[in-house]
Amino acid sequence: MAHSIPGLTEHLPVDTKHAVARWERWIQRESASTFIAIDDDQIVGFAALHAIREVPDGKTIGELNAMYVLPKYQQLGWGRTLWQSCLVEAEQREWPDVVLWVLESNEPAKGFYSSLGFVPDGGQRVFSESTSTVTYEQRFRFREKGVGRAL
Numbered sequence: 001m002a003h004s005i006p007g008l009t010e011h012l013p014v015d016t017k018h019a020v021a022r023w024e025r026w027i028q029r030e031s032a033s034t035f036i037a038i039d040d041d042q043i044v045g046f047a048a049l050h051a052i053r054e055v056p057d058g059k060t061i062g063e064l065n066a067m068y069v070l071p072k073y074q075q076l077g078w079g080r081t082l083w084q085s086c087l088v089e090a091e092q093r094e095w096p097d098v099v100l101w102v103l104e105s106n107e108p109a110k111g112f113y114s115s116l117g118f119v120p121d122g123g124q125r126v127f128s129e130s131t132s133t134v135t136y137e138q139r140f141r142f143r144e145k146g147v148g149r150a151l
Contacts, residue, residue: 015100035085037069039119045069045084049089049098062090062098083116091144101137110138119143 032050036043048066053059065088069078090098100118102109123139 032090033086035082035089037073037082037100039073039078044073045078045082047084052091052099055096060095062086062093062095064098064100067100071115077104079115087142087144096143098142100139100140101122101125101127104136104138110140113140116142 023107032048034047035047035138036066042138045068046066047068049062051060052063054061064083067079067082069082086098099115099121101123102113104124120138121139121141125137125139127135127137129135
């Protein structure tokens with residue numbers, strides 16, 4: 001049974017049943033982990049991490065494909081705490097890198113991810129396209145230093 005999450009559900013597609021089913025499938029994937037931030041029995045944020053195979057070398061790395069914290073909980077450490085949970089998971093799975101995609105125009109998000117240790121790695125892709133504009137995403141990469149890890 002699906003329940004509304006105050007403050008988060010307005011970001012779901014109009015067809016909530018499909019969105020809930022998609023998240024249920026996501027959460028059940030063995031190659032994925034979802035972390036939830038809770039304050040006083042309210043979900044205040046989440047992060048979703050999964051494995052991807054990087055081309056051309058074929059190594060498996062992590063991708064942080066979603067992170068969201070409710071606006072009133074931002075800049076209070078919730079995002080960093082969610083990232084720390086993701087980082088522990090990536091280390092346990094022995095992923096040498098974690099990547100994420102962020103809109104090139106989203107300076108606050110780029111600043112936040114940079115503060116966590118992510119750096120732009122030159123990757124770019126089209127996020128959306130119309131007859132008059134093209135919106136790009138930029139790829140950021142986190143490399144964990146340590147034994148057996150990428151430098």
